[in-house]
Amino acid sequence: MTAVAERAAARDAGTRDGGAPVATQVGVLTAHTVRTMLADRRLLLITLLEPLPMLLVFGQALSGLARVPGFPPGVAYIDYLVPALMVTTALQSGLQSATRLTDDLRGGLLSRFRAMPLWLGSVLVAQSATGLVRGTIRLATLIGLAWAVFGFRCRGGPLPLLLAIAVALAVAWALGWAFMALACWFRRAETLQAAAGLAMFPLMFASNAFLPVTALPPWLRAVARVNPLTHGVAAVRALTLGRPALPSVTATFALALLVTAAAAPLAIRGVRRTA
Template sequence: MTSTVMDTVAEPTPTQEPRRRSSVVPSALRHGGTLVWRGLVKTTRSPEALIDVTLQPVIFLLLFVYVFGGAIAGDPHTYLQFALPGVLVQSVLFASIGTGVSLCEDRQTGIFDRFRSLPVSRAAPLLGAIGADLIRYLTSGVIMLVVGAALGFRFATGPLPVVAGLAVVIAFAFALCWGFTVLGLLVRDPRSVQGISVMITLPLTFGSTVFVPAATMPWWLRSWAEINPVSQAADALRGLYLGGPVAAPVTSVLVWTALIMGVFAPIAVALYRKRA
C-alpha cells in the first residue's frame, strides 16, 4: 500500500506537465504575447484606429500621384513608379507614432497600475504594445503594395527582393517606434504626443527623397536629404523594387536602424521601469 501511494505521488499530474513545458519560454515573452493579442483585439474593436495604417497612406498615394505626378514626372504612371516606395516608407513612419500615443493613453487610464497588481512580467506591457504595432506596420506595408500594384506599379525584380524591402521598412519602423515610445513615456497628454510626433515626422518625410529626387532641391536641403534615414529607406526600396543600387542604401538604413535602437531602446526601457 505504501508503494502504491509513493508511485502515485511520484507520477506528474496532467496539469503539472504543461506548466513544466511553459517554463522553458521566458515569462516576459509569454506575457508579452498575451498583451500583443490584447492590443490586436483592442484594435479590431475600434476599426477607426486602423485609419492611419490603411486609408491614410492610400489617400496620400492617390493625391500625390494624380495631383502632382503630371507636374513632377510628366504623367501619373511614371511618377507612381518613383513615389510608391517613398510613400510606403512614409506610411510605416506615421504608423509608428501610434506606439507612443497608445502608451501615453495606457498611462492616463491607469492600466499600468493594473498590470503591476497582476503576476506578469514587468516588461510584458511594453513588449505587448510594440509587438502589436509591428503587426500594424506589416498591415500598412502589404496594403500599400497591393494598392500600388492595382494602380499600375510594376516590380522590376522578383518576389524575394519585394519581401526583403518590406522587411527592411518594418525593421526601420521598429527602430523609430522606440523613439516615439520615449516620447509617450515623457509627455502626459496623448494629444500632445501625437502633435509633437507629427512635428518630428513632417521634416523627416518631406525633407527627403520620398516625393522628389534630392538633385531638384536647394543645396542646403539636398545636404540634409542625402543623409536623412528616411531617404535611405526610400532609396533602398527603389533599388529592391525597381532595380538599381541596393547594397549602399540598404546598408545605410540598417546602420541607422541599429543606431536609433541603440540610443532610444535603453532610454525607453529605463523610463518604462521608472513610470511602471
C-alpha cells in the same frame, strides 16, 4: 490594452515570486492587443483605407515632378513614389503604438501592472510588435491599391518586394521606439502627436521621398543626406526598381538597430519612472 490584458498577464504570470518568462508575457500581451485591433471594425476599416488618399493626393498632384532635373529616366512617378509611401505609412504605425502607450499611461494600466510579476518592458515590446502587425496590414493595402488602381509595378520581383517591406518595417520599428520614449515624457497623446508631426514634416520633405536629393536646394540637400528617412526610402526604392540595393539595405538595417538600441532603454526607463 484593457482589463482583459491585465487578467491574461496575471494568469500567465503566476505568482509574484515566480512570474512567466518575458517571452510569454510579450506573447500574451501582443496577442491580446492584435485581437483587440482586429476586432475594432471601424479602426480596421480606417487602417485599410488610409493609403488611398495618400496615393490620390501625392500620386496625382505631384506626378509632374517626374520632369525635374535628376529624376531617374524611364521611371513612372508612381513607381518612384510608392517606396516613399511604404516607409511613411509604416512610420505612422510606429507613431500609433506610442499614442496607445500614452493612453495606457494616463489610464493607469501600467501602474496596475506593477502589482504583477510582470516586466514593464514587455508592455512596450508588445506595443511595438503590434505596430509591426498594423504596419504590415497597411503596407499590403498600399501596395495592393497602388498596383490595382494606379499601375505601380515592382521591377525587382516578389522577393525584393518582401525585403522592401521588411526594410520599411525596420525603420518603423526603430522610430516607433523613439516615439514611445517621447510618449513617456509627454504622457499626453495630443502633445505627442504635435511633436511627432513637427518632427515628421522635415523627415518627409527634407529627404528623397518625393524628389531626388540632387533636385533639392543646396541647404536642404545637406539635411537630406543625413536624414535617416532618406536612407530607408533609398533602400526600399532600389529594391522595388530592381537596382543594386545591398549597401543601402545594410546601412538602413544598421541605422535602425542603432536607433532602437538608443531609444529602447530610454523608453523602458521612462515607463518605469512614470507608471
